[in-house]
Each structure stands twice: as C-alpha cells, then as structure tokens.
Amino acid sequence: MCPSDNKPNQPENPQRRTFLIALITAMGGFISFVLGGSGLFYFLSPAWRSKKEDWVEVGPVDSVKEGDPVKLDYVKRKMDGWNVIESPSSVWVVQQKGEWVAYDPHCTHLGCPYRWDASKQAFLCPCHGGVFTKDGNVVSGPPPKPLNRFPVKVEGGTIYVLPEGIA
Ligand code: FES
Known part of the structure; x- marks a missing residue:
C-alpha cells in the first residue's frame, strides 16, 4: 500500500x-x-x-335568401389569460344585390336584442320602440345611430364575420 x-x-x-x-x-x-x-x-x-383577426364561421351562404335578413347563431370564443371563454352569440346577416352585410345584434340605444319584422320590412327593438331599416338606418325611436356592422366575407360558400371589429 x-x-x-x-x-x-x-x-x-x-x-x-x-x-x-x-x-x-x-x-x-x-x-x-x-x-x-x-x-x-x-x-x-x-x-x-399578437392579436390576430378571429373570423367566425356563421353559416352557409344558402342559409340567407336575397333581401331577407337572417339571424345566425355562433359560439363566440375569447381568450382570457389562459382560459378560453365561450358564449353563445348571433349576428344579423343580409345579402342584397351581391353585397353582404352583418349587423351587431344589439340595438345602438341601450343594447337590447332586436328582431326583423318581414311584414314591416324593418328591424324592431322591443325595449324603447327603436325602428331600423334593412340598411340599418334609424327610422324612429331613441337609437342615436344606425346598427353597428361587423366585417363580413364569403369564402367557399361559407359566411364569416369578424365580431370584434365594427365596420
Ligand atoms: S334599446 Fe333599443 S330602443 Fe332602446
């Protein structure tokens, strides 16, 4: 050793x-x-x-007839930190002469949901009697401005809207 x-x-x-x-x-x-x-x-x-545009599929083009506003439902998804919050939502879609328009479904007065009345050819708000034309303009009642529009596009026979962006 x-x-x-x-x-x-x-x-x-x-x-x-x-x-x-x-x-x-x-x-x-x-x-x-x-x-x-x-x-x-x-x-x-x-x-x-980075925030990206979130186009939402709301339905096929043949669900909307020329000149007849249709309310289309979809699920709105929003990121809150790491959580995805889903909420049911809807949009009014009108197609006239090849032009597509999508309206925020809330009245511009105090946000009530309105409906389309085919016999009067007008959107009617039940809360305070607001009336809008098919083009979204105010006819009567307290709403201070026309209906808000969402950007809308049609691709491959499907309608997409951009609910966060007011057009
Ligand atoms: S909320 Fe629509 S008229 Fe008041």
Missing part, C-alpha cells in the same frame, strides 16, 4: 476546491436561468402574443 493513498490530515488542494465551487455555482446559475426563464416566459407570453 502506498503511503500517500490515505492521508486524513493532508489539506485539500485549494485550487481544486475553488474550481468545484465555481463549477457548482455555474451549474446552479444555468439551471436557474433555464427553469426561471422558461417559467417567466410561460407566464408573460399572453401579454406578448
């Missing part, structure tokens, strides 16, 4: 100790950076996410 194999009272090499401390510190820092950075990115990423 070599006498240098077991030397309990011999001091450790200070350079080796310094190197190991530096190595362990560096590894700890690297692990903290990776875990902390990815965790921080995960929590902050919704704030950085």
